[in-house]
Amino acid sequence: MxxxxxxxHVFADAxxxxxxxxxxxxxERDDELAKYQRALQPIIDNRPTSNIFLYGKTGTGKTVATKYMLSHLESDAAQYDDVDLSIVWTSCENLSSSxxxxxxxxxxxxxxxxADRISTTGYSQQRVFDLLYDELDALGGTAIIVLDEIDNIGDSDDLLYGLPRARSNGYVDNVxxxxxxxxxxxxxxxxxxxKVKDTLAEKEILFPPYNANQLRSILSPRADKAFHDGVLSEDVVxxxxxFAAQDTGSARQAIRLLREAGELAQAEDASTxxxxxxxxxxxxxxxxxxxEGMQELTPQGHAVLxxxxxxxxxxxxxVRSRDLYQRYTSICDRLDADRVSERRVRDHLSDLNMLGLITVYERNEGLSAGRYHEYELDVPLQAVLDVLLATxxxxDVADHIRSTAADQNRLQSDFSSY
DNA sequence: TCTCCACTGGAACTGGAGGTAT
DNA sequence: ATACCTCCAGTTCCAGTGGAGA
Known part of the structure; x- marks a missing residue:
């Protein structure tokens, strides 16, 4: 064996x-799709087309709706000789600037x-934009540029200013x-x-979170395909x-949950x-x-944690930040590592807070002690130590902390009790 | 209502690591 | 060799904050 x-025995096809x-x-997205279709229609009609922005939290169907609409658009456009359409898709997930x-x-x-790829640094921004305009111009016709997770670029929005105006500014002629x-x-x-807002002239489509009924209707057909008959007890979907509706309303979360449940069942050889x-x-x-969040921290982030x-x-x-900073500096000294300023440590703390790893309390004792923050872990100490021990x-420090905690009986490894 | 404590967090800047171009 | 590009973690400076006590 x-x-x-x-x-x-559980999965038919994951x-x-x-x-x-x-x-x-x-x-469950009929209205949004109808709106989307109206927004894209001008492309088939060879009329000027607005830019389109989709807003909605993760897992509300924006990306999947876009793939769906564009594949239809592409095949429909192919039937008209005078519609010249190209699509370029970029996920901005790891891109933080225009x-x-x-x-x-x-x-x-x-x-x-x-050989043709350009490097991610070195050129000036204008240079890169020029290269981009050249490539687009070479395509001709209508070029749909999908920028997935565009919010990652933050306020570096030059591209959103430049692209829509590329034609009127004479940077491109054919596209x-x-x-x-x-x-x-x-x-x-x-x-x-x-200035970006009014050049974009966009059509907006909002994708609200799914409720439990909608999620059920999304899950069911997938579940039927994914699992063997009779494996799924009826309350699972x-x-x-x-769960997903209560938490985020995200279809992705619901689907992952279902898949993970299946994998757990399969792993323990359960029949249902x-x-x-x-x-x-x-x-x-x-x-x-x-x-994952903890592992991806920088060394300084780890030190603060x-x-x-x-x-x-x-x-x-x-613990308030100044006491924490004391401890932080002594740890850095012991590790023979660089220590950063108090201000910077506060930035790390607010990062940790964003990741949901710590809880911040605001305190204000007025005239006597002023305004300050206090922090504590929002995840089991054991989980933090697991990550640190593997770093x-x-x-060594993590091991020391572990034995300190053990002495004081403060180790509790059970995650679900939190 | 005003004052004032002691931090908080925004903003501008820096230096070094990536890179291109001449 | 030199000049110049972006990005990032970090630094320095300081106006702003809001409740306890006068």
């Missing part, structure tokens, strides 16, 4: 539960013999660029500079839907997927997200 036997799966029909997005677009358009921006952040629009698998899956996914873990181990919590530099 091998360690890795093939075991498919594909429909994959992030990249494209369903052949989109559920510059980087422009580089990515150029590389995307130069369909990537490695009509149409931007489809997809944003997870409703506020992104407000953060754009005023509603439960996944309910039951409610408990969903609950366990929920815990598991939350845990993974926190671990480490200092807070020490306070937690000693029971000195919540070579912090191994």
């Amino acid at each position: 091998g360690m890795f036997e093939r075991d498919q 594909g429909p539960l994959d992030d990249s799966y494209e369903p052949e029909d989109i559920r 510059y980087q997005v422009a580089v990515a677009l150029v590389n995307e358009l130069r369909d990537a013999q490695d 009509q660029p149409v931007i489809i921006g997809i944003s997870n952040d409703f506020q992104f629009r407000d953060s754009l500079s005023p 509603p439960l996944c839907a309910a 997927i039951a409610e408990d698998h969903v609950r366990d899956a929920q815990d598991e996914l939350e845990k993974n997200q926190l671990y 480490c200092a807070l873990a020490y306070h937690q181990a000693l029971g000195e919590i919540p 070579s530099r912090f191994e």
Whole structure:
């Protein structure tokens, strides 16, 4: 018996539960799709087309709706000789500026013999924009430029200013660029500079979070395909839907939950997927997200987290920033590492807060003690130590903290009790 | 109502690591 | 060799904050 036997007694085909799966029909988004279609119609009619922006939290169907609409648009456009359409798709997930997005677009358009790709630094911004305009102009016709997760570029919005005006400014002659921006952040629009806002002349489509009923209707057909008959007990899909609806209203979350529940059931050789698998899956996914967040911190981020873990181990919590800073500096000294300013440590603390790793309390004792913050861990100390122990530099300190905590009986490894 | 404590967080700047171009 | 590009973590400076006590 091998360690890795093939075991498919739960999953028939996990594909429909994959992030990249494209369903052949989109559920619960009829109004949005209708609006989307109206917005794209001018392309077929050879009329000027507005830029389109989709707003909605993650997992509300923006990307999948766009893939769906564009594949229809593409095949329909092919039937008209006078419609010349090209589509370029860029995910801005790891791109934090207009510059980087422009580089990515150029590389995307130069369909990537490695030799042609341009590097991500070194050129001036205008240079990269010029290269981009050249590539677009070479395409001709209508060029749809999809910028997924465009909110990542923050307020570096030069590209959104430049692209829509490229034609009227004479940078391109043959091409009509149409931007489809997809944003997870409703506020992104407000953060754009005023000059960008009125050049974009955009059509907006809002994707609200799904409720439990909608999520159920999205999950059901996927579940039917993904699992063998009779494997799924009937409350599982509603439960996944309910959890996800309560939390974020994200279809992605609901689908992941369902998939993870299936994997847990399969791993323990269960013949059916039951409610408990969903609950366990929920815990598991939350845990993974926190671990990932902690692992991706910079060394200084780890050091700050480490200092807070020490306070937690000693029971000195919540701790105000100046005391935490003391501990932080002594840890840095012990590690023979650079220490950063107090101001910078506060930035790290607010990063940790964003990741949901710590809790911040605002205190104000007025005239006697002024205004300050206090911090404590929002995840089990054991989880933090696990990550630090696996981070070579912090191994020893983390071990010391662990034994301190053990002495004081403050270690509690049970995640779900939090 | 006013004052004032002691931090908070915005903003402008820096220096070094990536890179291109001449 | 030199000049110049972007990005990033970091620094320095300081106006702003809001409740307790006068």
